[in-house]
Amino acid sequence: MPADTAAREFRRQGRVVVVGASLAGLRAAETLREEGFTGSLTMIGDEPHDPYDRPPLSKQVLLGRTAADDTELPRRRRLDARWRLGVAATGLDLADRRVRLADGEEVEFDRLLIATGARARPWFRESEAALDGVFVLRTADDASRLDRKLAAGPRRVLVVGAGFTGSEIASACRERGLEVTVAERGPAPLVGALGGVVGAVAARLQREHGVDLRCGITVTSLEGDMAGRLRRAHLSDGTALDVDVAVIGLGAMRNTKWLAGSGLAAGPRGIACDAGCRAFDVHGIVTDDVFVAGDVARSPHPLFGYQFLSLEHWGNAVAQAEVAAHNMISSGLERRPHLWVPAFWSAQFGVNIKSVGVPPMGEEIVVTQGALGENRFVAAYGYQGRVIAAVAFDQARWIDFYRRLIESAAPFPPVFAGVDRRPEGARPVPADFPDPSLPTHGPTVTLSGYSPSERRLQFTPARA
Amino acid sequence: MAVPVAGDVEGTRVPVRLVVDLNRCEGYAQCAFLAPDVFTMHGEEALMYSPRAGQAQREQVIRAVAACPVQAITVDGADAEETRTDAR
The missing domain is CATH 3.50.50.60 (FAD/NAD(P)-binding domain)
Structure with missing residues (x-):
């Protein structure tokens, strides 16, 4: 036939x-x-x-505006x-x-x-993950349980991992008036997805909104009381934190x-x-x-x-x-190929974050519009002399333009004189991504292929 | 232009399920003007919306769908099932 x-x-x-x-x-x-x-x-x-x-689960639902089963x-x-x-x-x-x-x-x-x-990647120690007060956030049922807990007014929430989900949870907690500590292994929030330059902006945003942000820190154990309720978290710097709720945001x-x-x-x-x-x-x-x-x-x-x-x-x-x-x-x-250019958004601490392309491939970053310090900017990422990605804070309308630059392999640093170009952002600086071989909370983009010029993975055959 | 949504069929009027493609959304806020009970701006340009609009907001939501400059709002199609139980 x-x-x-x-x-x-x-x-x-x-x-x-x-x-x-x-x-x-x-x-x-x-x-x-x-x-x-x-x-x-x-x-x-x-x-x-x-x-x-x-997406609404870590935003509308955690703010108590939408029921988890209404999504x-x-x-x-x-x-x-x-x-x-x-x-x-x-x-x-x-x-x-x-x-x-x-x-x-x-x-x-x-x-x-x-x-x-x-x-959701669960907390690594099963007995601690089972404590009353330890949550992950992936499903509607997770969101429903966490929303109920937040509504009850815990004294302090600990968010483990400052990726997008963890950062959005922290944002919702602050908006509800809850005390929140964020523990992040890397040097800044969102660093795996957007690199250190933009991560520093995310860190400042968190602190400006009253988050107790602790970077370069891991949570080593979670401690419960006799009734199996979470009471305390122990951190890698030797300190302990009294918490009622811990949300594990260690990726998927x-x-x-x-x-x-x-x-x-x-x-x-x-x-x-x-x-x-x-x-x-x-x-x-x-x-x-x-x-x-x-x-x-x-x-x-x-x-x-x-x-x-x-x-x-x-x-x-x-x-x-x-x-x-x-x-x-x-x-x-x-038949058609799937040639979609990666894009995502996040809303946190009142800022609309949008990204297009593959930022973790970026070697350098240049602020093309606005200024990092104003929390309103567009930055382009460069890889081998071409634009490979862009990120916008409260500048969503430009993202489509940058998508077309990426699709056409436009030169980096960009040669156009962008709207609101500032002299201080004109010079490309290292994008400052962590070593991809080190474990993180889980970047949203994972590069796991080979190209002749680099080698990021080692092939390990399974043993019989 | 009126956009047909689920619930028009056979006079059964149910809440409207909706989703906004926030990759596409550029924060023009037309929806927030036309259906303020369903769509609100959160900060400068982030959109927050209720994924399920009540009966009272139906007409508003339909207008917002039609007015969105980037066509980012999807609501139930006219022949969409209301529940999964149609063809078990």
């Missing part, structure tokens, strides 16, 4: 299974139907909720799907094309989309455990796939009926030296899901 006939037939009566019923899974399902897929569609999700949006995502259209929610996928049989579920059911597919996302872990032994190239860094969202198997051969999208995927991007990017970005989940869905029901030349 010719390929396009097979694709037509699949479109009409194929069986698609989507594992992961969050943003990427939902948008993929909508795209399949929009593009004329009329076969059977099964949505599998381990959480018992309808697909919901996560359900709108549906662009009718899906006519069979939903299996509240039951996790536990295994994949590639040869027989089946997904195994926790309740014993096996679901057959012709094509599979894996969008299982990531989960990709949900790939269920794929162990499946034969797919799945591991702690996610599932490797090509730019068309097709998963690689363990031999590095691309599969033709297993697709990946969202936080769990890592795929090569020509704009960034064909490095494999793993992006924990809302926009990536949407864009990659749409490409994956399109490619699932298309053949040959109709």
Whole structure:
């Protein structure tokens, strides 16, 4: 059967299974139907909720303005799907094309989309993680519990890790009038994602808003009372802190455990796939009926030296899901590459932070508009003489312009005379990212590919 | 332009689910003028919104969707299911 006939037939009566019923899974399902897929569609999700949006959980929900169960995502259209929610996928049989579920059911597919996302990295010591008052923030249930706790008026909240989630939590706590201490292993908040120059601005913002920010510090243990309630945190500088609540913001872990032994190239860094969202198997051969999208995927991007990017970005989940869905029901030349330029936002301490490109690739940074000291600026990151990323504080309207500079490999430092260019920002300085081989709270962009000019990872074969 | 949203079908009127693509949002605040109960500015240009608008805000939200200069607001489509239970 010719390929396009097979694709037509699949479109009409194929069986698609989507594992992961969050943003990427939902948008993929909508795209399949929009593009004329009329076969059977099964949505599998381990959480018992309808697909919901996560960004509000660390903002509106923690401010007590929105209930955690009011963040359900709108549906662009009718899906006519069979939903299996509240039951996790536990295994994949590639040869027989089946997904195994926790309740014993096996679901057959012709094509599979894996969008299982990531989960919060828990506190490393299980007995301490179980203390009443120790939280993570990833799911609606997490947010609901934390919101209730914050509403009860704890004396002091400890946030462990000053990445985006940790910083937004600290911001919400201050807005609620709560005392908060932030402990960050690195030299500044957001340093893994935006580097030390912008990290210093984030640090100042936190302190100006009354956060007790402690950098270069780790939390070594959490101590509970007889009733199992959190009472105290011990820090690496030998001090102790009396706290009622600790929120662990140490990044996320990709949900790939269920794929162990499946034969797919799945591991702690996610599932490797090509730019068309097709998963690689363990031999590095691309599969033709297993697709990946969202936080769990890592795929090569020509704009960034064909490095494999793993992006924990809302926009990536949407864009990659749409490409994956399109490619699932298309053949040959109709297929599209996922060439989305990474972008994300954060709102914290009253400032709207936006980024485009891949800041951690940046060697140097130059403030192109505004001034760091005014908390209102745009800065561009340079890599090998071209613009590779930009970040804006309360200057969102410029981000699209910088995206086009990145897409066109515009020279760095930029040659244009930008609006509100200041003489003091004109000289590029080192972007000051921490050594990527050192553990951090988890940057939102992970570079894990090889380019001939550098080597950031060491290949360690698994031992039998 | 009126944008059809879930709840128009068969006279059933339910809360509207919405999401804003905040990568796209540039803080023009048209939504905050048109539907102040649902959208508010938080600081200079960060948008904060209620992901579920009540019946009373339906018309406002529909106007905000149409007025957004960067078309960043998505609401339930006219034929979207209200719950997942349609085709179990």
